Amino acid sequence: MNLKRIRTIGLVAVTAIALAACGNLKSSSFGSSSSSTTTTTGSKTTTTTGSTDSEFYQGVIKNGRYRTSKSRGVNVSQNDNVMNLKSFETQLLDVSQKVFSTSKYVFQEGQYLSTSTVENWLGRYSKSNKTGLNPQSNGKTGSTTRNPIYLQQLEEQDYMIQSGSKLSLGGVTVGLGLNSVDYYTKVTYGATYETDISTTTLTAEGKKMANTVLQRMRQKSALKNVPIVLALYKQSSNDSLVGGNMIAYAVSKNGSTSFSSSDWKSLNWQSYVFPATSESKNSGANSNDESDFSSFKSHVQNFFPNLSGVTANAHYQNKSLKKLSVNITTKFYSETEIISFTQYLATAAKRYLPSGVPVEITVKGADGTIQSFLARTAKGSSYYTHVFSDQGDD
Amino acid sequence: MNLKRIRTIGLVAVTAIALAACGNLKSSSFGSSSSSTTTTTGSKTTTTTGSTDSEFYQGVIKNGRYRTSKSRGVNVSQNDNVMNLKSFETQLLDVSQKVFSTSKYVFQEGQYLSTSTVENWLGRYSKSNKTGLNPQSNGKTGSTTRNPIYLQQLEEQDYMIQSGSKLSLGGVTVGLGLNSVDYYTKVTYGATYETDISTTTLTAEGKKMANTVLQRMRQKSALKNVPIVLALYKQSSNDSLVGGNMIAYAVSKNGSTSFSSSDWKSLNWQSYVFPATSESKNSGANSNDESDFSSFKSHVQNFFPNLSGVTANAHYQNKSLKKLSVNITTKFYSETEIISFTQYLATAAKRYLPSGVPVEITVKGADGTIQSFLARTAKGSSYYTHVFSDQGDD
Numbered sequence: 001m002n003l004k005r006i007r008t009i010g011l012v013a014v015t016a017i018a019l020a021a022c023g024n025l026k027s028s029s030f031g032s033s034s035s036s037t038t039t040t041t042g043s044k045t046t047t048t049t050g051s052t053d054s055e056f057y058q059g060v061i062k063n064g065r066y067r068t069s070k071s072r073g074v075n076v077s078q079n080d081n082v083m084n085l086k087s088f089e090t091q092l093l094d095v096s097q098k099v100f101s102t103s104k105y106v107f108q109e110g111q112y113l114s115t116s117t118v119e120n121w122l123g124r125y126s127k128s129n130k131t132g133l134n135p136q137s138n139g140k141t142g143s144t145t146r147n148p149i150y151l152q153q154l155e156e157q158d159y160m161i162q163s164g165s166k167l168s169l170g171g172v173t174v175g176l177g178l179n180s181v182d183y184y185t186k187v188t189y190g191a192t193y194e195t196d197i198s199t200t201t202l203t204a205e206g207k208k209m210a211n212t213v214l215q216r217m218r219q220k221s222a223l224k225n226v227p228i229v230l231a232l233y234k235q236s237s238n239d240s241l242v243g244g245n246m247i248a249y250a251v252s253k254n255g256s257t258s259f260s261s262s263d264w265k266s267l268n269w270q271s272y273v274f275p276a277t278s279e280s281k282n283s284g285a286n287s288n289d290e291s292d293f294s295s296f297k298s299h300v301q302n303f304f305p306n307l308s309g310v311t312a313n314a315h316y317q318n319k320s321l322k323k324l325s326v327n328i329t330t331k332f333y334s335e336t337e338i339i340s341f342t343q344y345l346a347t348a349a350k351r352y353l354p355s356g357v358p359v360e361i362t363v364k365g366a367d368g369t370i371q372s373f374l375a376r377t378a379k380g381s382s383y384y385t386h387v388f389s390d391q392g393d394d
Numbered sequence: 395m396n397l398k399r400i401r402t403i404g405l406v407a408v409t410a411i412a413l414a415a416c417g418n419l420k421s422s423s424f425g426s427s428s429s430s431t432t433t434t435t436g437s438k439t440t441t442t443t444g445s446t447d448s449e450f451y452q453g454v455i456k457n458g459r460y461r462t463s464k465s466r467g468v469n470v471s472q473n474d475n476v477m478n479l480k481s482f483e484t485q486l487l488d489v490s491q492k493v494f495s496t497s498k499y500v501f502q503e504g505q506y507l508s509t510s511t512v513e514n515w516l517g518r519y520s521k522s523n524k525t526g527l528n529p530q531s532n533g534k535t536g537s538t539t540r541n542p543i544y545l546q547q548l549e550e551q552d553y554m555i556q557s558g559s560k561l562s563l564g565g566v567t568v569g570l571g572l573n574s575v576d577y578y579t580k581v582t583y584g585a586t587y588e589t590d591i592s593t594t595t596l597t598a599e600g601k602k603m604a605n606t607v608l609q610r611m612r613q614k615s616a617l618k619n620v621p622i623v624l625a626l627y628k629q630s631s632n633d634s635l636v637g638g639n640m641i642a643y644a645v646s647k648n649g650s651t652s653f654s655s656s657d658w659k660s661l662n663w664q665s666y667v668f669p670a671t672s673e674s675k676n677s678g679a680n681s682n683d684e685s686d687f688s689s690f691k692s693h694v695q696n697f698f699p700n701l702s703g704v705t706a707n708a709h710y711q712n713k714s715l716k717k718l719s720v721n722i723t724t725k726f727y728s729e730t731e732i733i734s735f736t737q738y739l740a741t742a743a744k745r746y747l748p749s750g751v752p753v754e755i756t757v758k759g760a761d762g763t764i765q766s767f768l769a770r771t772a773k774g775s776s777y778y779t780h781v782f783s784d785q786g787d788d
Contacts, residue, residue, distance in 0.1 A: 049734045049735075049737040049738040049741065050737050050738065050740060050741035051737055056733065056737070058737065059730075059733075059734030059737060059738070061697075061738065064693065064696050064697070065696055065697060065698070065699065066697050066698055066731065066734055066735065066738070068698065068699060068727070068731070069727070069728065072727045072728070073727045075728065076727055076728075085728070085729065086729045086783060087783075089728055089729035089730055090729055090783055093730070093733075107730065107734070109728070109730060109731070155728075157730070299458065302458050302459055303455075303458070303459060303460050304459070304460055304462065305459065305462060323783075325783065333462070333463070333466045333467045333470055334463065334466070334469065334470075334479075334483055334503070334549075335479065335480050335483035335484055336453075336483055336487070336501065336503060336551070337460065337462070337503070339450065339453075339487075340443045340453030340460055340501070341443075341460065343443040343444050343445055343450070343452065343453060344443040344444065344453070344455065344460070346444060347443065347444035360780070360782070360783075362764075362782065370756075370764045373767060373780065375780055384778060386754070386767065386769055388754070388756065389480060389481075389484055389717075389719065389754075
């Protein structure tokens, strides 16, 4: 990785900054205003995306373009289950908010780890890949005898500080996505085998890797003294209907190059699918939440003569519900059916679904096209509803 | 059609009614509350869906189920272009609102015209189908010499009046969807040919059919005296990216069985696609709206290094913009890109898109999955934004 080149880009980025009013992303956004202004210095212009919610960071725009990650796209190819990609990134933002306040920091996609760096780090250690964070192959292919791939994805997020017209690096967060199941083949295009990895093992391996990552990042002069957060994420299996969860994080301050065991804070975050199935026992979910959802489901399911599919993803932190995402699929025969169904959902959701947490409900046709959408914020009492009128078939 | 059976159902429907508080559907909904209560009389229960917007009607629920149309599904099979189905139905609601106020009337899917009735009416007149509204075949297959199919779809909507615990029929609207292009084959599974139909011709044919439909409906005792609205809709061609538009409507009061030419009111409603193409000149669209959209598009399109597709459907009434639906498609490499892009859109839309009209913006990934959504009401100044966090691939 060419450090000089990166530093130059970094300097260019801060030549002109626009401060944008804070406003909300996420569902609690409505009613808030957003704005962002642009300052031009010569031909170089850096602005921010504007924010629609104080819950979320503004992003960095340079010369009209979003400042994309230097390792853009690596994690897309690393995830067979898109849920792992989405929840890894959003939860990495959630962890970052514990350290970098949204009111003080601006979000920037990772600029210090390039695609080739990340790809090498995600590989196995070998003679030709001395930076590989995954263990060297031991030549074995048995599911319990081989050395599995622990580290599946890695993401850097930069947090910038606005000061007058300057934007300077205020801290970095790096997430390590660790396999609970490692999928492998014994021959190219051969059958897929699985190595299960216990949470204890993947946590221990993740903490070891975190030290190595921290040490390597501290070698870059721009990262010598800024706070660096390392977060460990447990990937869900490929057949899981929910993504994985962050399990621990640690903050390195004052340029320290390793974490002590007391630096690590555990995170008790869980994701469940409602209704529970025999495979997903949802042991950590609140049974009241589940029965609330069941009431909602049974009322909604019979609204049309043809049955509707109703499921939900529930996210818990410290055993209390933090977010509920409901997915409803049914066959519609007219636009008026979609409108009436959406109205009914707003009434039913208000009556049956748990209050005090953000809820989002998406309604799709049998072909998967979104038909309508409802959402309520944690504090809100009523649902925002929207019927998509101009959605053709995709 | 069995009139006795229909009357019995109608009587059952009004045995128990719940009045629901008025609240908003559509994008202007947020902040409003919705509720609906249920009254049970014996085993028969009729409720309403609840409304989230005074702009929209509540719907009728019976015994926990939506009261679906007696001709449910006919129009789905009649439309090769789904845009025609959606805009036909929503615009039929818009026309109905001119006659039946949303504060006084409750919406009910059509209960007086059955599937077989509608299917027969949509057919050609023949010895075996004496009720066919389309002209008898003249045996010719030339695109200008044959008798085309004028009537492509037909929809009945009922408007109910709540009075105490009773729900009684207050009026009926029937929409006739008329082809601007009739697609036909000369032999089964053969090539598709087209007969173009001028607006003058389809309007004249539609008005003739409207008289026949009115006369037939007045023969049903339940429909003898209620107001009946007939609305004419011009279908767009199958390759059109926008649906058609309502072109005229007439109201029959006091049990009249035909419309005089002065009963007909013309509607100058138009739909356009932005940006204009060589085929769609958008001659009736406001050039300021188009240039506003162009500014928005050029800013948005360059946000990512990879280009985004940005188009819009614009709906006009009497040459003034009534609604703008923007569709954006791009390839995303991370969840943070989606969040930042959505924030940027809220800022860019507020700055560049026309104000004073409802705007909805949907953001989709390259695979067609919805990623985020923004909307602003006609009166609103800021955009409601929502990033879909738990959308797997469909």
